[in-house]
Amino acid sequence: xxxxxxxxxxxxxxxxxxxxxxxxxxxxxxxxxxxxxxxxxxxxxxxxxxxxxxxxxxxxxxxxxxxxxxxxxxxxxxxxxxxxxxxxxxxxxxxxxxxxxxxxxxxxxxxxxxxxxxxxxxxxxxxxxxxxxxxxxxxxxxxxx
Numbered sequence: 001x002x003x004x005x006x007x008x009x010x011x012x013x014x015x016x017x018x019x020x021x022x023x024x025x026x027x028x029x030x031x032x033x034x035x036x037x038x039x040x041x042x043x044x045x046x047x048x049x050x051x052x053x054x055x056x057x058x059x060x061x062x063x064x065x066x067x068x069x070x071x072x073x074x075x076x077x078x079x080x081x082x083x084x085x086x087x088x089x090x091x092x093x094x095x096x097x098x099x100x101x102x103x104x105x106x107x108x109x110x111x112x113x114x115x116x117x118x119x120x121x122x123x124x125x126x127x128x129x130x131x132x133x134x135x136x137x138x139x140x141x142x143x144x145x
Contacts, residue, residue, distance in 0.1 A: 004117040004142050006077035012108040013073065015066040019054050021099035027058040054097040059134050060088075063123045066107035067138055070121065074142075081117055081142035091136035095127070102128040107138070117142035 028039050033055055036043035044052040064085070071083035097103065104126050111120040118141045125134040 004080045004114050005083075005112055005119055005140075006074045006079040007070065007109050007112055007119055009109055009112060011070065011073065012106065013066055013069040014107070015062055015069060015105040016103070017062055017065070017105075018102045019058070019097055019099060021052070024052060024054050024058065024099055027055050031055065031057060033057075049096050049098075051098060054099070054101075056093050056134070059093075059097050059103070059125055060091070062103055062105040062125055063088075063107065063134070063136075063138065066105040066123065067121070067140060070107055070109070070119075071140065079142060081144045083140050083142055086118065086139040086141035089137040089139070091134065093134055095131045095133045097125075097127065097133050101133075103133065110137075117144065 024038060028034050037047055037049065038052055038055055041052055044050070067085060074083055106124045106126070107121050109119050109121045118139060121138050121140065123136055123138055124132055127133055
């Protein structure tokens with residue numbers, strides 16, 4: 001397989017999105033996760049966070065959007081196969097995300113394996129103050145048809 005991914009080490013994309021209280025409520029409806037730390041302001045005030053926090057999976061969705069941007073880049077460069085997520089490793093939630101936070105998901109290719117057609121990328125989600133909220137590794141795989 002010659003240059004299957006069309007990506008190189010150091011390729012990077014960013015995805016930006018602000019998270020609103022309405023977004024958090026919609027994610028609770030979508031996911032079925034109505035834990036009071038996410039949806040009950042009175043309860044959340046009694047926690048270490050002092051207010052409602054976004055769901056971890058909601059924040060991870062921004063990483064999915066960033067990986068899709070990277071996938072599109074590969075397709076535009078003529079990659080062979082269909083890029084799909086093969087998993088996430090070493091995910092760490094390091095700082096809470098609150099309604100009103102403006103987030104940036106950074107996605108950087110760190111390893112390219114032409115055979116079997118896979119990349120490993122480091123991701124980080126930072127808030128508007130530059131605080132690291134989530135970090136980990138994502139694996140993209142190119143499925144041949």
